[in-house]
Amino acid sequence: NAGVTQTPKFQVLKTGQSMTLQCAQDMNHNSMYWYRQDPGMGLRLIYYSASEGTTDKGEVPNGYNVSRLNKREFSLRLESAAPSQTSVYFCASSEHRGYGYTFGSGTRLTVV
Amino acid sequence: GENVEQHPSTLSVQEGDSAVIKCTYSDSASNYFPWYKQELGKGPQLIIDIRSNVGEKKDQRIAVTLNKTAKHFSLHITETQPEDSAVYFCAASRSGGGADGLTFGKGTHLIIQP
Numbered sequence: 407n408a409g410v411t412q413t414p415k416f417q418v419l420k421t422g423q424s425m426t427l428q429c430a431q432d433m434n435h436n437s438m439y440w441y442r443q444d445p446g447m448g449l450r451l452i453y454y455s456a457s458e459g460t461t462d463k464g465e466v467p468n469g470y471n472v473s474r475l476n477k478r479e480f481s482l483r484l485e486s487a488a489p490s491q492t493s494v495y496f497c498a499s500s501e502h503r504g505y506g507y508t509f510g511s512g513t514r515l516t517v518v
Numbered sequence: 519g520e521n522v523e524q525h526p527s528t529l530s531v532q533e534g535d536s537a538v539i540k541c542t543y544s545d546s547a548s549n550y551f552p553w554y555k556q557e558l559g560k561g562p563q564l565i566i567d568i569r570s571n572v573g574e575k576k577d578q579r580i581a582v583t584l585n586k587t588a589k590h591f592s593l594h595i596t597e598t599q600p601e602d603s604a605v606y607f608c609a610a611s612r613s614g615g616g617a618d619g620l621t622f623g624k625g626t627h628l629i630i631q632p
Contacts, residue, residue: 410561437619439619446527446624447624448524448607448622448623448624448625449562449607449622450622451619451620451621454619465519496561496562498561500619505550505611506552506564506567507552507554507562507564507620508564509554509561509562509563510561511559511560511561512559512560512561
């Protein structure tokens with residue numbers, strides 16, 4: 407039972423480059439989330455998808471876009487990476503919005 | 519929106535002693551309060567949660583208490599062991615999810631001294 411799988415685990419980008427972070431869950435959960443984690447800031451919500459076909463902005467959405475490809479997959483795209491986006495990114499899923507999140511193992515992104 | 523404050527940011531205790539981490543929340547409509555443990559290089563993992571119709575919940579060495587009137591909740595770990603060393607996050611949300619789902623505290627780094 408894999409739970410929530412994130413790829414890649416590590417990535418280094420140059421300023422201005424673009425990339426997509428992938429997330430897939432195999433628990434048949436309805437809701438999926440993207441968080442970023444920075445030292446001393448805790449976990450901050452970037453975007454979430456309450457159910458297949460819907461996406462909404464969280465606390466820090468600027469510079470990011472998301473796609474809920476199907477019930478299993480929720481991707482996060484950085485169109486033009488900036489050093490301020492250096493962070494650890496976590497994807498999570500839950501059966502019902504706001505309850506019992508399961509997190510992936512994270513993607514450590516460095517923008518130089 | 520919801521605001522969750524967590525204290526302390528770092529807590530060092532002797533192995534075998536108890537550890538207590540405290541959180542306060544601002545939205546009186548919040549009714550779900552989970553705690554997550556994050557080990558180095560891993561994602562947060564749910565360890566215990568409590569809903570607002572319950573004042574206390576225990577699971578072996580860990581327990582969570584909730585005071586709705588004061589809008590605070592706490593994590594208690596008894597007989598601490600080296601494997602309890604990690605970062606712990608509290609969180610809060612409203613059923614049906616407010617716009618933001620879970621709002622997290624900034625975390626507590628728990629260090630168990632041998």
